[in-house]
Amino acid sequence: MTTAAHPPIYLDYAASTPLDRRVLDAMLPLMVEDGLHANPASSHGPGFRARAAVEKARAQVAALIGAEPGEIIWTSGATESNNLAIKGALEFRGLTQAHVVTSRTEHKCVLDTCRHLETRGVRVTYLKPGALGLVTPEQVIDALTPDTALVSLMWVNNEIGTVHEIERLAPLLRERGVLFHVDAAQAAGRVAIDLSQVPVDLMSLSAHKAYGPKGIGALFVRRRPRARLAPQIHGGGHEQGMRSGTLAPHQIVGMGAAFEILQREGAAEAQRLAALRDRLWAGLQSLPQLHRNGDPTRSAPHVLNVSFEGVEGESLRASLPDLAVSSGSACSSATQEPSYVLRALGRDDELANASLRFSVGRRSTEAEIDAAAARVCQQVRRLREISALWD
Amino acid sequence: MNESMSLPTHDADHDRDDASEAALLNAFGYPEPVWQRFVDAPRAGRFDASTPGVVSGRAGTPAARSVLSLQMQFDEHGRVVDARFRAYGCPSSIAVGAWIAEWSLGRSTDDMTGLSASTLRRELEIPEDRAHCALMGEDALRDLLNRYREKLT
Numbered sequence: 001m002t003t004a005a006h007p008p009i010y011l012d013y014a015a016s017t018p019l020d021r022r023v024l025d026a027m028l029p030l031m032v033e034d035g036l037h038a039n040p041a042s043s044h045g046p047g048f049r050a051r052a053a054v055e056k057a058r059a060q061v062a063a064l065i066g067a068e069p070g071e072i073i074w075t076s077g078a079t080e081s082n083n084l085a086i087k088g089a090l091e092f093r094g095l096t097q098a099h100v101v102t103s104r105t106e107h108k109c110v111l112d113t114c115r116h117l118e119t120r121g122v123r124v125t126y127l128k129p130g131a132l133g134l135v136t137p138e139q140v141i142d143a144l145t146p147d148t149a150l151v152s153l154m155w156v157n158n159e160i161g162t163v164h165e166i167e168r169l170a171p172l173l174r175e176r177g178v179l180f181h182v183d184a185a186q187a188a189g190r191v192a193i194d195l196s197q198v199p200v201d202l203m204s205l206s207a208h209k210a211y212g213p214k215g216i217g218a219l220f221v222r223r224r225p226r227a228r229l230a231p232q233i234h235g236g237g238h239e240q241g242m243r244s245g246t247l248a249p250h251q252i253v254g255m256g257a258a259f260e261i262l263q264r265e266g267a268a269e270a271q272r273l274a275a276l277r278d279r280l281w282a283g284l285q286s287l288p289q290l291h292r293n294g295d296p297t298r299s300a301p302h303v304l305n306v307s308f309e310g311v312e313g314e315s316l317r318a319s320l321p322d323l324a325v326s327s328g329s330a331c332s333s334a335t336q337e338p339s340y341v342l343r344a345l346g347r348d349d350e351l352a353n354a355s356l357r358f359s360v361g362r363r364s365t366e367a368e369i370d371a372a373a374a375r376v377c378q379q380v381r382r383l384r385e386i387s388a389l390w391d
Numbered sequence: 392m393n394e395s396m397s398l399p400t401h402d403a404d405h406d407r408d409d410a411s412e413a414a415l416l417n418a419f420g421y422p423e424p425v426w427q428r429f430v431d432a433p434r435a436g437r438f439d440a441s442t443p444g445v446v447s448g449r450a451g452t453p454a455a456r457s458v459l460s461l462q463m464q465f466d467e468h469g470r471v472v473d474a475r476f477r478a479y480g481c482p483s484s485i486a487v488g489a490w491i492a493e494w495s496l497g498r499s500t501d502d503m504t505g506l507s508a509s510t511l512r513r514e515l516e517i518p519e520d521r522a523h524c525a526l527m528g529e530d531a532l533r534d535l536l537n538r539y540r541e542k543l544t
Contacts (some may be wrong), residue, residue: 312456314481318429321418350453386435386485388460388477389453 008324009368009375013209013361014158014186014303015326019254020211020362026257027213030250040247041238050249057256061205064259064266065184066194067220073239074252077217078185079109080232081204082152084219084243085181086113088229089150089202095120099147103127103135104344105162106154110183114152123147131346132295133162137169141176150179155187155203159341159357160294161303163191167198174199179227185209185217189262190270190300195220201227207251211362212258216251219243269362274301276360276369281306283373287380293342293355304358307342310390311383313353319379323372326357421482422516428489429482435489437475438462444472446542448535451527457484459531463495465539471495471503483521487511487528500536 010018030036030053038046040054059069075081090098095117102114104126114124125143129135140151151173155166166182173180181202187193189210195203203220207213221227221242235244262269281304284290289309308316317327327339338352347355356376360369384390417426437460438445444465451458457480464473474495476488490511495503508525511517517525 310479312480312484314456315429315485318419318421318482319415321416350456353456382432386432386477387479388449388451388458389479 006322008322009372010324011358011360011364011368011372012324012326013364014161014357014359016208016214017211017361018363019213020258020261022261023212023254023257027250027254030253036249040249041236054247054249054252057252060256060260060263061218062220064188064193064263065203065205065220066196066198068223070240071195071220071223073219073221073242074247075217075219075243076215077208078107078183078204078206079217081206081217081219082107082109082181082183083113084229084232085202085204086110086150086152087117087232088242089179089181089227090117090122091230092228093149095122097147098149099123099125099145100150100152101125101127101140101143101148102152103129103154105129105133105135105157105159105341106152107158107183107185110152110154129162129344132298133157133160133293133341133345134295134298135164137165137172140169141172144176144178148178150181152181152183154183154185155193156184156191156300156303157294157341158186159303159339160305160345161186161300161359162294163187163298163300165298166200170199186300186303189259189266190273190302192267195222201225202229207255207258210255210258210262213251213254216248216255218255270301273360273364276364276366277301277304277358279366280304280358280360280369280373283370284376287377291347291351293345293347302359302361304360305342305355306358307347307351307355308380309351309354310387311354311380312350312387313338313355315383316354316356316379319383320356320375323375325372326359327353327355422518424490424515425483425486425517428486428515431489432485433489434475434492435477435485437477438464438473446535446539448531448533448538450530450534451480451484453479455523456480457524457527459484459488459527461488461491461531461535463492463535465500469499471498480527481521481524483515483517483524484527486515487517487524488531490515491528491532500539503532504536506532 036050038050040051058072062069062072118124127135127139153164156163179201182200183204185206188205201222205218207216229242231242233244238244291307293305338349342352415430445462448461460477462475463471466472474492476492478485478488508529511525511528
């Protein structure tokens with residue numbers, strides 16, 4: 001077996017991002033014996049210092065999204081945040097006769113949480129997006145019933161990058177008194193978010209999608225008007241009773257530092273990423289019969305999802321060992337089921353299976369993009385020459 | 392680019408353009424007989440329509456994400472003088488096509504009758520979960536041999 005001469009070109013920033021060196025530098029003091037290692041709930045000097053570090057990070061995370069520090073609840077990541085928001089809101093309200101509206105293209109952790117609630121008696125409407133992946137505010141409003149307790153819709157879709165019209169939908173739901181949860185794991189730092197202007201009630205955030213550490217996330221829980229949640233993890237009453245468990249200051253400080261960098265650099269970075277994304281799409285244009293998945297007019301800057309006609313997905317993935325890209329959700333094998341997101345958009349199984357999600361990030365360069373585009377073009381051409389379905 | 396990022400960088404400007412010369416890395420761990428044929432795909436393609444003595448066979452469906460098309464050129468004694476294949480499918484499907492095309496050279500229809508999926512699986516080390524690729528090879532060859540016999544009668 002031959003080994004690759006280079007590490008793969010990493011184009012999977014939507015799956016996870018490397019830790020920014022500046023974030024690592026902010027985290028290290030929390031992990032050594034210099035007084036910052038203490039339990040932030042402890043009532044002594046070291047505990048107070050750890051607590052101050054946690055609260056500084058809370059303010060940094062809040063600042064990026066236009067929230068108040070007291071509206072940020074630490075969790076283990078966006079999956080837990082989504083679970084806490086949806087289950088917590090529904091349990092607090094009472095499960096009987098409750099109705100939830102969400103979409104078929106949400107992250108698995110939202111869909112699986114909703115399916116779990118269905119087994120407990122909650123009714124759920126899964127809206128089908130249009131061909132470009134957009135669920136419109138009108139679709140959501142039309143799906144509301146007098147029993148609708150919660151709407152959950154992601155800000156940016158993780159597979160196709162489509163940006164939902166959260167700013168337009170949120171006030172419509174507020175007028176109707178329906179709680180609104182938004183999964184913003186892909187959105188934070190990549191699209192502008194100002195919750196002082198947009199009346200979202202609950203919003204999930206992740207650190208590792210934003211050059212922070214894995215294992216830490218947050219849930220925004222609005223204070224005015226108060227979004228009420230039943231806790232899903234019981235214990236010492238941490239995080240205003242909504243999420244017990246000793247805080248992990250090193251990870252929290254990492255998330256704070258990562259979000260603080262995004263607040264300063266995110267807008268310029270988003271422009272640079274959009275240019276790289278467009279450069280990649282342009283670089284693939286020498287191939288005929290490509291399909292871009294998602295809405296090019298409402299696309300997050302970092303994601304490009306493309307279906308390749310005439311090639312089979314597993315062979316396509318096997319042919320690109322020097323590119324770290326994604327197809328569907330993360331999987332350890334080249335064999336996989338076609339993406340449920342692409343199928344919800346109406347792509348047939350064959351085309352959905354022959355799709356790649358490229359996602360660019362802070363370390364991506366034009367040279368990497370050009371090399372990746374050339375590699376994909378070369379291998380798609382090769383497989384099409386072999387293909388019994390391509391003439 | 393921020394120079395203070397934590398991961399090692401590489402010179403992306405260098406070498407990448409010449410990807411055709413770099414051997415593909417078998418990142419997903421396909422059996423070596425499958426991988427080599429997938430990468431090299433010897434005899435992939437089809438004969439020019441004017442080529443004499445060509446018989447074709449086909450098996451599989453797009454819906455099953457596997458289609459194999461075989462072509463063999465026979466001489467006047469009924470022996471294969473050249474062969475081609477085209478495959479839409481996973482690397483194992485492509486390897487099956489390449490293996491049959493190569494194996495057929497110099498063989499008569501009688502020699503080829505009875506090539507079974509289990510032989511293909513053994514030769515290519517195809518695991519149980521890819522047994523359908525070997526079956527598709529058996530079916531495509533059987534289709535070709537049937538057409539050859541129809542042509543004679």
